[in-house]
Amino acid sequence: xxxxxxxxxxxxxxxxxxxxxxxxxxxxxxxxxxxxxxxxxxxxxxxxxxxxxxxxxxxxxxxxxxxxxxxxxxxxxxxxxxxxx
Numbered sequence: 391x392x393x394x395x396x397x398x399x400x401x402x403x404x405x406x407x408x409x410x411x412x413x414x415x416x417x418x419x420x421x422x423x424x425x426x427x428x429x430x431x432x433x434x435x436x437x438x439x440x441x442x443x444x445x446x447x448x449x450x451x452x453x454x455x456x457x458x459x460x461x462x463x464x465x466x467x468x469x470x471x472x473x474x475x
Contacts, residue, residue: 441466 403409455465
């Protein structure tokens with residue numbers, strides 16, 4: 391039996407119902423043709439510290455973190471690690 395290679399590209403959808411219909415039709419093929427990926431998970435941190443910040447500063451940290459796709463705690467930890475290094 392000849393197998394045809396089908397390429398699926400994800401279209402830009404106009405609404406959620408169109409996207410849902412697309413994935414209902416194409417999910418099995420997309421799942422089977424997907425490639426495994428390696429994921430690295432950060433080790434558990436053994437200690438924590440609490441830092442008090444003014445509400446305005448905390449809002450600014452949250453906004454900057456959101457722009458980077460991070461949580462505010464992750465961003466603060468990155469900043470601390472960068473400063474130490």
